[in-house]
Amino acid sequence: MAAPLRSHLVIRPPAPSRWLPPVVTLVVVLAAWSAVSASGVVQPAYLAPSPLEVWDAFLRANTNHAVGGGVDRVVRGEEGYYLWEHLVVSLQRIGGGLALAVIVAVPLGLAMGTVGWFERVVGPYVDFLRSLPPLAYLGFLVAWFGIGDTSKVALLFLAAFPPIALATLNGVRGIREDQLNAVRSLGASRRQTITTVVLPATLPDILSGLRVAVGFAWTTVVAAELVNGLPGIGGLAYLSGTQNKLALSVACIIVIGLTAIVLDLIIRTLEKKLVPWRGKA
Structure with a gap:
């Protein structure tokens, strides 16, 4: 009986099949990207920056560097900020929009799921808001709240609000x-029923809605930072594109994508901690 026990205690190295496919895919993508960039098929050449040019743009955006123009001067990052500072500002805006969305959408979704007439009144407007592209009401928000962070946070809130509210509603229905x-039957009041049964049972769906909302917020951040968006990585991506600095624009896009993946992993980890029973029979 001791031999099987020892076999369970053996620490095995991770199977190559777990990490080999992503690494191979990355190598193939970088090789194809480099080949297209070096082939000269895309003209002018700056329209197809190579991976090395994107890496150089990334490093340049995170360091102090000299620029010409008669007398050399030292510039801090891009547009006066390092790339990570642009990212932090955008994360703060997204965090504000998501926080407001959770505060408003979760109680609203619970109310729609537990009060029939309230869902019939409010539900169509939530669906209507979900179908609108962010750029459709960006101009109104700028007119109402100005070009500062308030309009940007409001736009991100409107992008993140519908998926959280609808996910909460679906959780209540389930x-x-x-x-x-x-x-x-045990004598629980309506408030106790919501706090002890409805809210815990709905939590997995709320977290799923939050994951979707984070994705919507990242796709909206560029639109939110079109007007006076600097510092901000979405605004920097847009501005560098208009200035034909496509290597920098691609670097910003890659950073946005990687950051979104990290945030999604954080939410998934939080989901495993808060709702470990999800997916188990």
């Missing part, structure tokens, strides 16, 4: 009636 009847 609660079994016998669970509600059981807690009611």
